[in-house]
Amino acid sequence: MLLVPFIKENKDKVVKLLKIKNFHNTDVLNQIIDTDEARKNTQKKLDETLTKSKSIAKEIGGLFKSGKIDEANIKKKETGVLKDLSKTLSEELQSLKDEVTGLLLKIPNIPHHSVAAGNSESDNEIIKTVGEIPKLYSGAKPHWDLTDKYDIIDFELGNKITGAGFPVYKGKGARLQRALINFFLDEATAQGFREVQPPLLVNSDSGYGTGQLPDKDGQMYHVGIDDLYLIPTSEVPITNIYRDTIVNAKDFPIKNTAYSQCFRREAGSYGKDVRGLNRLHQFDKVEIVVIEHPEKSYERLEEMSEYVQSLLKKLELPYRLLRLCGGDTSFTAALTYDMEVYSAAQERWLEVSSVSNFENFQANRLKLRFKDENGKTQLAHTLNGSALALPRIVAAILENNQTPEGIKIPKALIPYTGFDIIN
RNA sequence: GGAGAGGUGGGUGAGUGGCUGAAACCGCAUGUUUGCUAAACAUGUGUACGGGAGACUGUACCGGGGGUUCGAAUCCCCCUCUCUCCGCCA
Numbered sequence: 225m226l227l228v229p230f231i232k233e234n235k236d237k238v239v240k241l242l243k244i245k246n247f248h249n250t251d252v253l254n255q256i257i258d259t260d261e262a263r264k265n266t267q268k269k270l271d272e273t274l275t276k277s278k279s280i281a282k283e284i285g286g287l288f289k290s291g292k293i294d295e296a297n298i299k300k301k302e303t304g305v306l307k308d309l310s311k312t313l314s315e316e317l318q319s320l321k322d323e324v325t326g327l328l329l330k331i332p333n334i335p336h337h338s339v340a341a342g343n344s345e346s347d348n349e350i351i352k353t354v355g356e357i358p359k360l361y362s363g364a365k366p367h368w369d370l371t372d373k374y375d376i377i378d379f380e381l382g383n384k385i386t387g388a389g390f391p392v393y394k395g396k397g398a399r400l401q402r403a404l405i406n407f408f409l410d411e412a413t414a415q416g417f418r419e420v421q422p423p424l425l426v427n428s429d430s431g432y433g434t435g436q437l438p439d440k441d442g443q444m445y446h447v448g449i450d451d452l453y454l455i456p457t458s459e460v461p462i463t464n465i466y467r468d469t470i471v472n473a474k475d476f477p478i479k480n481t482a483y484s485q486c487f488r489r490e491a492g493s494y495g496k497d498v499r500g501l502n503r504l505h506q507f508d509k510v511e512i513v514v515i516e517h518p519e520k521s522y523e524r525l526e527e528m529s530e531y532v533q534s535l536l537k538k539l540e541l542p543y544r545l546l547r548l549c550g551g552d553t554s555f556t557a558a559l560t561y562d563m564e565v566y567s568a569a570q571e572r573w574l575e576v577s578s579v580s581n582f583e584n585f586q587a588n589r590l591k592l593r594f595k596d597e598n599g600k601t602q603l604a605h606t607l608n609g610s611a612l613a614l615p616r617i618v619a620a621i622l623e624n625n626q627t628p629e630g631i632k633i634p635k636a637l638i639p640y641t642g643f644d645i646i647n
Numbered sequence: 648g649g650a651g652a653g654g655u656g657g658g659u660g661a662g663u664g665g666c667u668g669a670a671a672c673c674g675c676a677u678g679u680u681u682g683c684u685a686a687a688c689a690u691g692u693g694u695a696c697g698g699g700a701g702a703c704u705g706u707a708c709c710g711g712g713g714g715u716u717c718g719a720a721u722c723c724c725c726c727u728c729u730c731u732c733c734g735c736c737a
Contacts, residue, residue, distance in 0.1 A: 271706045272706090340735080
């Protein structure tokens, strides 16, 4: 959520930047500014009214104490008008506040100055491509055939038990998953991240805190009977650890990592995008979340990007690094880097990580603050990234490393899998 | 699911109608003293929204919402969460 004073002071800039994010309804900004002005006026009137009421109440108290009951009763009559007035004003104030918040919730974060305009994926900027595209032998197959051939991931079984998008990992397939999770967690820990195990269901306050609500309501599984949401990413519970807190600036950067399963309804997805492991309703992910001083957040973003790339290098996967264009950058993010690995049999790039700086957009919703050098409280910056999402990594490992003899496990992973080939 | 108890500032915890934005203790910050550390002492230490160049100041906030009252942390109602016991269960 953007800050009203910021909008007020930088209106032209905000309008311009929101256009990069494909947000053109800039009348809302004026509406916010006007409504907030009205809010201030109302608050002022309310404060004045309450001040009067309070002082009369004090007088009456004094009169009662000194036994001047008659005078007190006369004074009492004065309060009626003030009471009605303050009631009206406070109702008015509340509705103005709600209106401002409601409008603010509709406005996406403004992009970082390096973010280019653009409408879709195809406008994303490729910063670099790393690694060799593997040349596959003639009998090479896409991963959904390999998983059948080696009996390691069973999509049909998942269909039976739950539905599409909930595969069953079996034998070496399951072991490979576990190996990747442990590998990612160990790497993150070595990088100074604290490992946490968060809840997989969250309440709506948490959903609003990180911005999934109200924007992406339909994308989360909702447990109606208890009004809880299955997390679409552990970003939600991890970041919400710090909701309504004032952290100590000395603790920056605050680095947490978690493995969790993630649940996404993926309403509206279809075709080759959902084939095999490409897009699932339930998947595994190790997430990294950082809370940082506003002046250091972009430095930290680069560091996180480097870290994620180091994982891809260790897994010997060819990848490319993208800076997302305005239209493809999420509602809450100011700048996002995507990492895509090349899946050789599908002959396409698959997104396996998104690393984003949200600046103070989430922090404002979360009320996540810190005390700065001057003792003033201000909003912190939040960042997060996948490090990494498993299914597409698995898909790329299976496809890229297939040989007539079987699928070779990347060296870095062998200590975790306990085997070096799936055959 | 049933019964009961309770939610007060960073923490523990006092506070049953006005002088309580809130005691006390702990923690934390700063200062003094002392080779360092520690200890002791002193002072300070909530958040939000307004006003003011600033010192400072107004209002709100004691789980959330509503009510009673001239006046509510304190009384009443609803909700919610936590804890204890019973039931169920990994």
